[in-house]
Amino acid sequence: MEIRIAITGASGFVGTNLRAFLNDERIHFTSITRRKTRRLKFEKNIVSDLGQKDLPGRLRGCAALVHLIGIGAQTKDADYQSVNVDLTKKAVSLCKKSGIKKIIYVSGLGVGNNTTFGYFLSKLKAEEEIKKSGLDYTILRASYVIGRDDPLTKNLRKQARSGSILIPGDGAYRLQPILVQDVAKVILACVTNKKLSKKTVDLVGPQTVSFARFARRFARNENVKIRKVSLQRAYFTALNRPDDAAFGLDDLNIMVGDFTGNHKRLERLCGFRLNSTGLLPL
Template structure:
């Protein structure tokens, strides 16, 4: 089937690492974009891009403002989401709330095509609060008349983001404490493959209504992921296993003691969730090829500011 022509694309959460990478990819592909952000500070991060897009500063509670931001766009890519819930940043607001606001504004403006980035493991039956919340947001955006494609993602590496920073730091450390000794399985994907998947979904309207698991080429224990990254950096870390019950107890105490805990129980559960899916069906549907894990890891362990290949 022939690929569809893409007009202007609205990108929510455009100031984040993935949002900025997507805007750069859209610009390189000759696709116009409009960044939707909530503050002037977020807008400044987008303006710093070499080819800055149009910018709309709108609060998610402003339905009319959201509809105006969508006016003239042919599609929207919804990147907003949180891993850690706090009293001022609830899962219901960040996931279901923004999904409903976007859906209502899209219906008002006439926009139909949406690509939503979710998370591997999202399910309405999930006991984890974050995964269940993400599934409810998916359901909202999959409601007609919207024509939504959902891309469920694992850890994304290679950008200017906390996951990449953390892996880089662990790869360079001599001693690395790991929950359960790093037994949980990761299936990281290169940020460049994620933006390629988004563009692939935008170009394929026949994928409307589909939920695709988009993951990296290898599923491996977290300890092995760090070991491989460390080897590329010329390091040999020593892992110190930390009991899961101890970390879970710390998270529970931190949630009660702080309005901004460094770790919460739902966050820990997501981080320890095993990612092990077959990425081939999604890659075939989206027309993408995955970057080799070691090639991604070389970019991760490169010194900050070093040119990327």
């Protein structure tokens, strides 16, 4: 199959794994990044911002754009509106100018019309920009995407190295992690499989696990202590002493939200089974 796929945010965790997967599958792709990255065999790299004048011409012929630019915490230089919403508007405009008919967007599991907090609201607005664009789309509402060096694993490993892992509240709230290799497979299916046209789908793995259980896997070494703190204390630290906080404000919002989804629907639409995350080596 001779297709070319464009990827924004290609230097991030999902982007890096997607590029490796597409390269292994011998699928041509064009990565758009802010900084230079090492080029893979089937890759064309473009260092550009999404508004650059010559970019549409350079993406002509791509079958789809996978829009992976996003942030999960705000700073004074990068807030949710300017990155998660405004750059999605630019991605939509880029598709139209370059004749790309399909956009694939990774949103968040739990995003919906009743959403109240900033990160989810920005994801919801980004979804709305895509839905009203007239482009074909697949919106993937992702739980934790895990693999080597995913942000949650890195965080828990770092805590383990410091001697203790923090569990905010009772830790009974659940996650439904999905392996990043499966995410890459799903994204490719979104490009090639019409069943995923104009759909919003949960991007979740086959198993749910409580946060406490997930975190304990990183404390196998008996010298690593599990420290439970009240949600009040965890939120207070995230708000007032963010540099000391094990989990940021929106990390907590997502974690304690206890969001789970429908992996069977994802499997049905994609036409393949997702891998068990229980086998993931730490």
